[in-house]
Amino acid sequence: MSKEITSRKEDYAQWYNDLVIKGGLADYSAVRGCMVIKPYGFALWEEMRDELDRMFKETGHENAYFPLFIPKSFLSREAAHVEGFAKECAVVTHYRLKNDPDGGGIIVDPEAKLEEELIVRPTSETIIWNTYKTWIQSYRDLPLLINQWANVVRWEMRTRLFLRTTEFLWQEGHTAHANAEEAITEARLMLDVYTDFVENFMALPVIRGVKTPSERFAGAIDTYCIEAMMQDGKALQAGTSHFLGQNFAKAFDVKFSDKQNKLDYVWATSWGVSTRLVGALVMAHSDDEGLILPPKIAPIQVVIVPIYKGDERKELLDARGKELASALKKAGIRVKFDNNDNNRPGWKFAEYEKKGVPVRLALGLRDLDNHTVEVARRDTKDKMSLPAEGLIERIVLLLQEIQESMYRKALLFRDDHITKADDWDEFVRLLDEKGGFISAHWDGTPETEEAIKDKLKATIRCIPLNNPPENGKCILTGRPSKERVLFARAY
Amino acid sequence: MSKEITSRKEDYAQWYNDLVIKGGLADYSAVRGCMVIKPYGFALWEEMRDELDRMFKETGHENAYFPLFIPKSFLSREAAHVEGFAKECAVVTHYRLKNDPDGGGIIVDPEAKLEEELIVRPTSETIIWNTYKTWIQSYRDLPLLINQWANVVRWEMRTRLFLRTTEFLWQEGHTAHANAEEAITEARLMLDVYTDFVENFMALPVIRGVKTPSERFAGAIDTYCIEAMMQDGKALQAGTSHFLGQNFAKAFDVKFSDKQNKLDYVWATSWGVSTRLVGALVMAHSDDEGLILPPKIAPIQVVIVPIYKGDERKELLDARGKELASALKKAGIRVKFDNNDNNRPGWKFAEYEKKGVPVRLALGLRDLDNHTVEVARRDTKDKMSLPAEGLIERIVLLLQEIQESMYRKALLFRDDHITKADDWDEFVRLLDEKGGFISAHWDGTPETEEAIKDKLKATIRCIPLNNPPENGKCILTGRPSKERVLFARAY
Numbered sequence: 001m002s003k004e005i006t007s008r009k010e011d012y013a014q015w016y017n018d019l020v021i022k023g024g025l026a027d028y029s030a031v032r033g034c035m036v037i038k039p040y041g042f043a044l045w046e047e048m049r050d051e052l053d054r055m056f057k058e059t060g061h062e063n064a065y066f067p068l069f070i071p072k073s074f075l076s077r078e079a080a081h082v083e084g085f086a087k088e089c090a091v092v093t094h095y096r097l098k099n100d101p102d103g104g105g106i107i108v109d110p111e112a113k114l115e116e117e118l119i120v121r122p123t124s125e126t127i128i129w130n131t132y133k134t135w136i137q138s139y140r141d142l143p144l145l146i147n148q149w150a151n152v153v154r155w156e157m158r159t160r161l162f163l164r165t166t167e168f169l170w171q172e173g174h175t176a177h178a179n180a181e182e183a184i185t186e187a188r189l190m191l192d193v194y195t196d197f198v199e200n201f202m203a204l205p206v207i208r209g210v211k212t213p214s215e216r217f218a219g220a221i222d223t224y225c226i227e228a229m230m231q232d233g234k235a236l237q238a239g240t241s242h243f244l245g246q247n248f249a250k251a252f253d254v255k256f257s258d259k260q261n262k263l264d265y266v267w268a269t270s271w272g273v274s275t276r277l278v279g280a281l282v283m284a285h286s287d288d289e290g291l292i293l294p295p296k297i298a299p300i301q302v303v304i305v306p307i308y309k310g311d312e313r314k315e316l317l318d319a320r321g322k323e324l325a326s327a328l329k330k331a332g333i334r335v336k337f338d339n340n341d342n343n344r345p346g347w348k349f350a351e352y353e354k355k356g357v358p359v360r361l362a363l364g365l366r367d368l369d370n371h372t373v374e375v376a377r378r379d380t381k382d383k384m385s386l387p388a389e390g391l392i393e394r395i396v397l398l399l400q401e402i403q404e405s406m407y408r409k410a411l412l413f414r415d416d417h418i419t420k421a422d423d424w425d426e427f428v429r430l431l432d433e434k435g436g437f438i439s440a441h442w443d444g445t446p447e448t449e450e451a452i453k454d455k456l457k458a459t460i461r462c463i464p465l466n467n468p469p470e471n472g473k474c475i476l477t478g479r480p481s482k483e484r485v486l487f488a489r490a491y
Numbered sequence: 492m493s494k495e496i497t498s499r500k501e502d503y504a505q506w507y508n509d510l511v512i513k514g515g516l517a518d519y520s521a522v523r524g525c526m527v528i529k530p531y532g533f534a535l536w537e538e539m540r541d542e543l544d545r546m547f548k549e550t551g552h553e554n555a556y557f558p559l560f561i562p563k564s565f566l567s568r569e570a571a572h573v574e575g576f577a578k579e580c581a582v583v584t585h586y587r588l589k590n591d592p593d594g595g596g597i598i599v600d601p602e603a604k605l606e607e608e609l610i611v612r613p614t615s616e617t618i619i620w621n622t623y624k625t626w627i628q629s630y631r632d633l634p635l636l637i638n639q640w641a642n643v644v645r646w647e648m649r650t651r652l653f654l655r656t657t658e659f660l661w662q663e664g665h666t667a668h669a670n671a672e673e674a675i676t677e678a679r680l681m682l683d684v685y686t687d688f689v690e691n692f693m694a695l696p697v698i699r700g701v702k703t704p705s706e707r708f709a710g711a712i713d714t715y716c717i718e719a720m721m722q723d724g725k726a727l728q729a730g731t732s733h734f735l736g737q738n739f740a741k742a743f744d745v746k747f748s749d750k751q752n753k754l755d756y757v758w759a760t761s762w763g764v765s766t767r768l769v770g771a772l773v774m775a776h777s778d779d780e781g782l783i784l785p786p787k788i789a790p791i792q793v794v795i796v797p798i799y800k801g802d803e804r805k806e807l808l809d810a811r812g813k814e815l816a817s818a819l820k821k822a823g824i825r826v827k828f829d830n831n832d833n834n835r836p837g838w839k840f841a842e843y844e845k846k847g848v849p850v851r852l853a854l855g856l857r858d859l860d861n862h863t864v865e866v867a868r869r870d871t872k873d874k875m876s877l878p879a880e881g882l883i884e885r886i887v888l889l890l891q892e893i894q895e896s897m898y899r900k901a902l903l904f905r906d907d908h909i910t911k912a913d914d915w916d917e918f919v920r921l922l923d924e925k926g927g928f929i930s931a932h933w934d935g936t937p938e939t940e941e942a943i944k945d946k947l948k949a950t951i952r953c954i955p956l957n958n959p960p961e962n963g964k965c966i967l968t969g970r971p972s973k974e975r976v977l978f979a980r981a982y
Contacts, residue, residue: 030565030621031558031609039553039637046554062530063537067522068611068642068658069581072588074521076596086597090560091585092611093599095646097563097577105567106577108584108608117599118522120559120583120611130521140833146530151559151642155586167559342631 005354007288012232013160019282020161023291023354033159033166037275040355043299045169045275049149051201051297052171052273055193061145061173066127068151069118074126077251081125084218088155090120090166120153125219125244125270128174129252136176136266139258143186144176162279163236163491170274176266178258180245183267184222187243190271191224194239202277203294203406204228204284205414206238207437207486209462214446217270221245227461227486229414230283233435235461235488238280241271279491284410285379291356292379294406295399301334302395303357305348307364321363324373324391331392333399353378358402359395379406420484427475427487431458437488441481443474452476458487496845498779503723504651510773511652514782514845524650524657528766531846534790536660536766540640542692542788543662543764546684552636552664557618559642560609565617568742572616575709579646581611581657611644616710616735616761619665620743627667627757630749634677635667653770654727654982661765667757669749671736674758675713678734681762682715685730693768694785694897695719695775696905697729698928698977700953705937708761712736718952718977720905721774724926726952726979729771732762770982775901776870782847783870785897786890792825793886794848796839798855812854815864815882822883824890844869849893850886870897911975918966918978922949928979932972934965943967949978 004022006014020026025041037045053063075086096112099105121127128146135141149171159165173190177183191208198204206226216223220242228238249255249265256266285292295301304325306317318339325337336357338348345362352360362374371388375395379402386394417436421427430438442448442460452475453459463485472481495513497505511517516532528536544554566577587603590596612618619637626632640662650656664681668674682699689695697717707714711733719729740746740756747757776783786792795816797808809830816828827848829839836853843851853865862879866886870893877885908927912918921929933939933951943966944950954976963972 027622027625029558030562030618031560034558034560036558036622037556039555042554042556045556063533064530065528065533065536065660067520067525067527068644069522069525071521072597072599075588082597086588088587090583090609091588091599092581093584094582096579097566097582097610106563106573108563108582118581119588127521131518131527134518153559169556 005288005290008231015288016279016283017161019286019291019354020279023282023356025278025282025291026161028161031166033156035161035165037169040299041278044281044293044297045278047297047299048197048201048277049171052193052197053149055197056147056171056173059145059189059193061147061175063148064146065148065150066124066131068121070121070124070127072117072119074130075119077126078219078247080247081219081251085122085154086119088157089122090153090155092118092120121150122152122154123270123272124148124150124152124172125174125248126252129248129254129268132174132176132266133252133254136254136256138256139178142176142178142256142266143182145173145186146175147171147173160279162275162282164276168275170272172270172272175269176249176254177269178256178267180243180267183245183269184243187222187224187241187269187271190241190269191226191239194226194241194271194273198226198228198238198277199407201294201296202281202284203296203403203410204238204280205407205411207462207464209464209467209486211240211462212446212449212460212485214449215460217242219244219247221247224465225462227437227488228280228284229410229417229436229488230280230491231413232283233417233489235437235486235490236276236280236283237461237490238277239271239273242269244268244270283491285406286356289350290354292406293356293358295358295403298356298358299334300336300352300355300357301399302328302336302359302361303348303352304335304337304361304363305345305352306337306339307345307362309365313365313368316368317363317365320368324361324363327392328395331396333395359398377402379409418486421475422472424475428456431456431487431489435489437461437486439484439486440475441470441472441483442485443477443479443481448474448476452487456489458489461486461488461490496779496781499722506779507770507774508652510777510782510845511770514773514847516769516773516782517652519652522657524647526652526656528660531790532769535772535784535788536769538788538790539688539692539768540662543684543688544640546688547638547662547664550636550680550684552638552666554639555637556639556641557615557622559612561612561615561618563608563610565621566610568617569710569738571738572710572742576613576645577610579648580613581644581646583609583611612641613643613645614761614763615639615641615643615663616665616739617743620739620745620759623665623667623757624743624745627745627747629747630669633667633669633747633757634673636664636677637666638662638664651770653766653773655767659766661763663761663763666760667740667745668760669747669758671758674736674760675734678713678715678732678760678762681732681760682717682730685717685732685762685764689717689719689729689768690898692785692787693772693775694787694894694901695729695771696898696902698953698955700955700958700977702731702953703937703940703951703976705940706951708733710735710738712738715956716953718928718979718981719771719775720901720908720927720979721771721982722904723774724908724980726928726981727767727771727774728952728981729768730762730764733760735759735761774982776897777847780841781845783897784847784849786849786894789847789849790825791827791843791846791848792890793819793827793850793852794839794843795826795828795852795854796836796843797828797830798836798853800856804856804859807859808854808856811859815852815854818883819886822887824886850889868893870900909977912966913963915966919947922947922978922980926980928952928977930975930977931966932961932963932974933976934968934970934972939965939967943978947980949980952977952979952981
């Protein structure tokens with residue numbers, strides 16, 4: 001039906017782009033690496049954002065807003081941080097344009113050069129900890145639990161819609177604590193919140209783990225992460241939560257006096273998820289006909305399409321459709337009644353399939369006679385005729401069933417894509433032929449990690465939390481290892 | 492009580508800054524002209540944003556997101572627009588930093604110079620109309636009703652917290668229509684929405700009008716505005732809505748085919764309000780003790796303070812306080828129960844007065860005996876003892892009464908500050924001694940407008956909608972005039 005969408009088999013990358021663009025989520029823009037998030041895509045992001053925001057507030061966090069610009073010198077304060085983030089970023093050097101005296105249009109005014117260049121924030125630890133210095137004096141000011149919803153810019157060389165864009169939208173939590181234990185507890189709590197959101201709202205199972213030192217956030221002591229599995233067998237990091245120790249407090253001289261009036265540096269965490277999650281959602285669930293969105297975050301949960309037969313009882317069909325829409329809305333369901341005369345039902349069916357609307361109701365003349373409605377599930381494509389009576393309750397249950405069924409399907413796929421490998425050839429073969437997570441022994445050195453990455457483009461996605469101890473030999477070097485880690489090729 | 496807040500009489504500008512900073516709304520930042528919006532200030536902005544967003548969606552608009560950066564050449568496309576916006580803006584010229592080979596820290600990598608500079612958006616007409624070109628082909632694609640919540644940057648020389656900052660948060664609506672009438676209707680509809688919001692939620696009466704040609708948005712055919720009056724007699728532009736004609740469609744070559752298959756340029760509007768509204772709110776309602784927030788948008792509508800007397804029946808006080816908080820919450824009221832032991836009741840009273848919480852409930856031992864609660868209004872400072880029975884209903888009504896009373900007070904003040912002037916000396920005297928809006932005749936020329944601005948720093952705030960015709964003589968030149976306009980000094 002949707003000839004315009006490339007199939008997964010034919011070209012997975014193109015399939016993804018087709019879904020994003022033709023499903024109405026996003027578009028390329030005139031600015032290299034930046035995308036336009038279209039209304040339907042933004043409505044999806046709003047559903048995700050609002051649910052996360054609710055979870056953050058429920059766990060005691062407040063929102064605030066810090067400047068877009070970071071003075072260049074701030075980035076250098078934390079040694080590891082500058083290495084990780086000062087490389088590829090947008091640099092503001094001037095604050096004025098003027099008419100070219102030689103008639104060449106508008107040019108940068110050379111006299112409006114900034115004394116110190118400003119960096120468009122790639123992440124906000126530095127500007128925030130510079131502010132916390134004035135907000136934190138005593139243990140009474142702690143914990144400080146703040147989140148920011150913002151746009152950030154990282155000058156990426158290779159970009160992909162949602163998955164890696166120069167500018168993206170995200171939230172970044174930045175918390176301050178009186179001791180290490182409390183900060184670690186916070187970092188883990190936010191990993192729990194992310195897990196809850198991604199699994200129960202996005203219907204996407206994740207593996208919770210900790211990053212190896214070389215994959216850590218620049219400036220962190222420990223980086224916790226959740227890793228998801230896409231349909232092509234590649235992993236995708238869906239969220240990270242960092243225990244930052246006292247690194248940023250030391251860099252920005254943020255001390256507090258404890259109950260004994262002793263001064264100490266403050267302990268920190270930061271954590272974030274971004275519009276990248278939209279990319280994960282698309283890649284994990286969709287099929288060759290289009291998007292498949294989980295009901296809990298779908299902008300439209302139910303679409304109602306009237307099947308007109310010329311003008312025959314058209315007003316009655318419209319009235320019945322509107323009545324149904326209003327009853328569903330009253331039950332808390334996001335519903336659209338599409339009685340637009342310009343498009344035929346077949347076109348509409350394809351359009352809402354492409355957009356991943358979980359449930360489609362079709363209402364024809366025979367349904368008026370029989371007091372029925374045709375109900376179609378987007379995920380399984382099952383169709384059934386249901387009696388009008390008790391329909392709302394059935395739809396509510398159906399949406400729940402779809403949500404759970406999508407999760408189960410993704411979980412089965414994911415579990416089927418965690419494979420143990422105990423020798424190098426097997427490891428290589430699995431990566432190339434099956435993909436997914438490969439559970440293998442590693443000698444714990446960054447050199448081995450780097451060598452495997454160079455040879456196979458596979459990275460250690462994480463060391464799972466509560467990983468069982470197991471003696472073994474490193475997949476590459478044969479040196480002794482105490483536990484398996486998860487390798488994968490990743491987005 | 493609040494010695495830390497400068498009084499209005501002493502220094503109005505300092506009073507405003509004290510309120511913003513000590514009321515917990517915002518803070519200065521390390522970046523010139525940029526502010527940090529603190530959690531309490533951001534919670535207030537969230538209440539405002541969410542209500543506006545609801546209104547936009549109710550009137551058929553959808554949110555989307557466009558890039559932060561605008562290619563320099565885009566700004567030049569619309570002649571008037573470039574004059575208005577290309578002057579003071581943040582210019583990104585490079586995309587990489589590197590370690591200084593001479594050991595001077597990190598420096599801008601001269602090899603990473605952009606071919607075309609990028610401007611951090613001061614407003615998004617250009618990038619959005621460049622996108623609309625690909626979205627609009629036929630009358631079926633119209634109207635296109637899109638809004639964006641975003642940060643924008645204008646390099647202001649003199650900044651003030653909320654009122655004028657280099658970076659600020661706002662929403663910008665950008666709509667496309669098939670004819671002029673529809674676009675004008677849209678621009679006027681959004682002026683209605685802004686009026687509804689500012690008057691009924693911010694409790695701030697506004698004058699609706701149209702700007703003179705020299706005060707128009709750069710690129711607009713007509714700029715509609717709402718103007719509010721502050722306590723010091725200065726006006727504040729609270730929102731604008733622009734009819735852009737076909738200017739941007741022509742600049743970006745956006746045409747559509749109508750029902751007769753004839754090609755024409757698309758008609759446009761844009762409209763916006765910003766975090767500047769927070770400044771208006773503070774200036775319009777507050778007093779020398781602190782903020783006074785209208786209940787409908789106050790982040791905390793009711794605060795409950797228990798008055799402990801040592802440990803005497805402390806648990807009972809706490810239980811009663813929590814019970815009350817939970818009953819208020821159930822009634823849909825945003826409530827805080829502050830039983831923090833570190834601070835004394837007197838400190839808390841002053842703190843919540845400073846923060847402008849509309850209603851304070853105090854609960855002491857005698858209240859336990861008498862089944863009463865002490866209720867204090869922030870706006871009038873009235874206190875009363877109310878029976879616990881029926882309290883929730885009384886509070887709900889009280890919040891409504893405060894909302895209306897704040898509006899009435901602001902309306903009386905505003906109406907008292909519209910004064911007619913019919914000769915120049917009177918005009919000057921009124922501006923200097925009374926302030927407010929001066930309703931006077933103007934000869935309709937930009938030269939006269941400019942001359943008055945130069946002499947007195949007063950501008951024409953607007954020509955009110957439905958302005959009654961009246962023959963008269965220009966206040967400066969004595970030339971004939973057909974209607975009065977409103978002059979004022981303004982923020």
